[in-house]
Every structure is written in structure tokens, then in C-alpha cells.
Amino acid sequence: MAPQTLSTVEEYKKLVDSVEVFLLDCDGVIYHGPQVVPGVKEVLKYLRSIGKRILFVTNNASKSRRMYKSTFDKLGIEVSENEIFGSAYASAVYMSKILQFPKDKRVYVIGQAGLEEELDAVGIAHAGGSDPEDRVFIDQGDYSSVVADPSIGAVLCGFDAYINYKKYSKAYTYLKDNEGCHFLLTNQDATFPTNGTTYPGSGAMSAPLVFASKRTPTIIGKPNKIMMDAIIAEHHFDPAKALMVGDNLSTDIEFGLGSGVRTLLVFGGVTKREQVFGDNASETVPDFVMESLGDLAVLAKEK
Numbered sequence: 684m685a686p687q688t689l690s691t692v693e694e695y696k697k698l699v700d701s702v703e704v705f706l707l708d709c710d711g712v713i714y715h716g717p718q719v720v721p722g723v724k725e726v727l728k729y730l731r732s733i734g735k736r737i738l739f740v741t742n743n744a745s746k747s748r749r750m751y752k753s754t755f756d757k758l759g760i761e762v763s764e765n766e767i768f769g770s771a772y773a774s775a776v777y778m779s780k781i782l783q784f785p786k787d788k789r790v791y792v793i794g795q796a797g798l799e800e801e802l803d804a805v806g807i808a809h810a811g812g813s814d815p816e817d818r819v820f821i822d823q824g825d826y827s828s829v830v831a832d833p834s835i836g837a838v839l840c841g842f843d844a845y846i847n848y849k850k851y852s853k854a855y856t857y858l859k860d861n862e863g864c865h866f867l868l869t870n871q872d873a874t875f876p877t878n879g880t881t882y883p884g885s886g887a888m889s890a891p892l893v894f895a896s897k898r899t900p901t902i903i904g905k906p907n908k909i910m911m912d913a914i915i916a917e918h919h920f921d922p923a924k925a926l927m928v929g930d931n932l933s934t935d936i937e938f939g940l941g942s943g944v945r946t947l948l949v950f951g952g953v954t955k956r957e958q959v960f961g962d963n964a965s966e967t968v969p970d971f972v973m974e975s976l977g978d979l980a981v982l983a984k985e986k
């Protein structure tokens with residue numbers, strides 16, 4: 684079954700009128716790295732002007748909601764912190780409310796300051812992360828800094844541009860033969876879209892740990908229902924009246940399809956046209972496709 688391709692003002696208007704809550708992916712939909720997608724600012728302003736609710740739902744765990752708010756502000760995009768729902772925040776909420784992670788334990792973080800900030804906000808103690816002690820080389824002859832630590836009750840892996848062998852060795856040591864140590868991923872995106880191309884994403888960073896530990900991690904971010912359940916629990920809306928807009932079939936579109944939320948795939952990010960149309964099309968089929976979210980800006984002119 685093929686998705687409906689939206690290309691006319693009438694088709695845009697019919698869809699927008701049927702949606703109350705817009706769940707918007709960020710990387711590849713709102714912006715490509717430092718560049719805001721053309722037309723998107725106008726679309727966001729228009730949707731708000733006609734009373735639509737907007738939530739920004741990103742798997743990128745490198746930033747906290749506060750940091751995202753600052754990024755959006757710098758890009759000239761109006762947003763309030765509680766409209767941002769990133770996988771760093773979702774992971775902190777999951778550890779705090781679902782796992783009820785013990786206060787006398789710490790989580791070993793492979794990730795950056797944004798993830799640590801969200802853990803701090805829910806009172807979860809952490810190790811690793813941005814600690815300079817872990818951003819160093821270790822020689823195969825010297826594992827003296829890699830030892831078992833009973834205070835570590837979980838390993839949480841997210842986007843970490845400082846990823847290295849010492850971090851992998853410490854996380855592996857905590858996970859090895861220790862089912863009591865939770866293994867969590869903020870998300871498992873294979874790639875990250877920016878500058879008109881893609882680069883290794885969080886999933887590419889956690890893969891070596893999954894391979895070495897032979898453990899099956901719990902994944903918090905899109906497409907997993909853990910994240911949608913957390914969003915609905917916080918923002919209270921009917922999934923049938925929401926629309927998930929994303930650039931990635933395997934995260935954004937599967938996220939919506941798995942939760943009864945209709946889906947709109949836009950191009951220019953991770954997923955290419957040939958993955959949706961043609962002989963080798965994916966089995967994951969969005970409800971709608973269009974070139975770019977910015978194309979809805981024409982509705983603002985119709986107003």
C-alpha cells in the first residue's frame with residue numbers, strides 16, 4: 684500500500700484541519716544542523732495562530748530541554764521548554780518514574796552534558812558522561828581505571844561525540860554477567876542528518892557495547908512506545924487527533940504507527956524516496972508524504 688502524496692493547498696488544508704496536536708521531529712524536519720528548513724518558521728507560526736498544539740519530539744539526547752530552548756531561540760523559532768520532548772528527558776523520566784531507580788545507586792552515562800542535566804533534574808546520580816577522567820586513552824596493558832563498581836545500577840548510552848575505548852570498557856564491565864545492572868539506550872538511530880548528508884548516530888555508538896556485552900538494551904526513544912506513553916502521560920491528548928511528522932521511517936514513522944498516531948514523512952533527511960516508492964520500498968508505510976514541512980507555509984498566505 685502506498686502513502687498519500689500531499690501536493691495541493693486543498694490536501695494540506697484537509698490534513699491540517701483534521702489534526703489537533705502536531706508531534707514534530709527535529710533533526711531533518713525542523714532543521715538540518717544549524718540551518719532551519721525553509722518555510723518551517725512560517726508553518727509553526729501559522730499552526731499556533733489557528734490553535735494547534737505543537738510538541739517537538741527528538742531522539743537527539745545530546746541536549747536537555749533547556750539547551751534545546753536556547754537552540755530554538757538562537758534559530759529564531761518560538762518554543763516553550765515544556766513543548767520539547769527529547770530522548771534525554773524521556774530517559775530521565777523513565778528511570779525516575781518507571782524504573783524508580785534507587786537513590787543509593789548511580790547510572791554510568793555514555794553521553795554528554797544535556798543528558799546529565801536531565802538526570803540531575805530528576806535526582807538521579809550519575810558517573811561518566813562529561814567527566815574528563817573518561818575522555819582519555821587507555822592502553823591495553825593498563826585497565827587499572829576500569830574496575831567493577833557496585834554503586835553502578837545502570838548503563839545509559841546516548842549520543843556521545845567523545846565516545847572512546849575507556850567508556851566502552853567501563854560500561855562493559857558494569858554490564859558483564861550482571862543482569863542486575865540495567866542497560867538502557869536513549870535511542871538507536873543509525874545515522875544523524877546534517878549538512879545535506881548523514882553521520883553516525885547514537886545507535887552507531889551503542890552498537891559496540893551491545894555486541895561486546897551480548898545484552899539486549901531497553902531503548903527509550905522513537906519508535907518505542909515508552910516515549911509515546913511518557914509524552915501522552917505528560918501532555919494528555921488523543922493519539923487519533925495527533926500527527927507525527929518525521930524524516931525517518933524506522934524511528935518517526937514506526938513511532939506513530941505503533942501508537943495509533945497518523946504519520947507524515949518528509950524528505951531531505953534520513954529516509955530517501957526510493958525507500959518509500961519503487962521495488963525495494965520499505966514495509967513501513969507512512970499515511971502521508973510530502974517534500975518538506977515548510978511546504979505548508981502556503982496555507983499561511985491563504986489565510
Ligand SMILES: O=C(O)[C@H](O)[C@H](O)COP(=O)(O)O
Nearest residue numbers: 709710741742743872884885
Ligand atoms: O543520532 C541521534 O541521536 C539521532 O539520529 C538524531 O539526533 C535524530 O534526532 P531526531 O531526528 O529524532 O530529532
Ligand SMILES: [Mg+2]
Nearest residue numbers: 708710711930
Ligand atoms: Mg529526524
